Amino acid sequence: MTAPVTGDDLHPWQQALRAQFPIVTQHPELAYLDSAATAQKPQAVLDTVQSYLTTSNANAARGTYPWANRTTELVERTRERVARFLGDTEPDRSAVHFTSGTTEGLRVIARDWLPGFLRDGDEIVVPDADHQANITPWLEAQQLLARQGVHVRVVPMP
Ligand SMILES: Cc1ncc(COP(=O)(O)O)c(C=O)c1O
Secondary structure, three states, rough: OOOOOOHHHHHHHHHHHHHHHEEEEEEEEOOOOOOOOOOOOOOHHHHHHHHHHHOOOOOOOOOOHHHHHHHHHHHHHHHHHHHHHHHOOOOOHOOOOOOOOHHHHHHHHHHHHHHHOOOOEEEEEEEEEHHHHHHHHHHHHHHHHHHHOEEEEOOOOO
């Protein structure tokens, strides 16, 4: 059991930050620590998602009708902003990829990106204490990597 967080315990910047999250303001007694699994959304994100779904919900980079064009533009603009946020100095040639989550992101790395940099005899070492999100993708890519002589080892952590 944690003690309830009250406004008095917090700095003004912390209060301002919490105030952006409706779910947090509705449950002021809770401290949410599961952001790696699901991030809570601030009002700005909730508003943007609502606006997107009610004005231009369509597939990006696949259609030629106005909603699809608008979605493509939004995705590309977001890609650039994320690249700039991460320090990319040439954001329009950035390599920002959006995936559904950590597991899928690591699947893309293990299967599609990293093999190009590996050589016969290389080893990928994964601590068995890691979250499944960082174990499953490597085990799934094991056979593919073995074809180029790369071995995946899941090692016990002391
Ligand atoms: C600690 C931690 N890391 C990573 C993940 C990855 O989740 P996902 O692949 O669903 O993004 C989770 C999901 O529960 C998690 O709890």
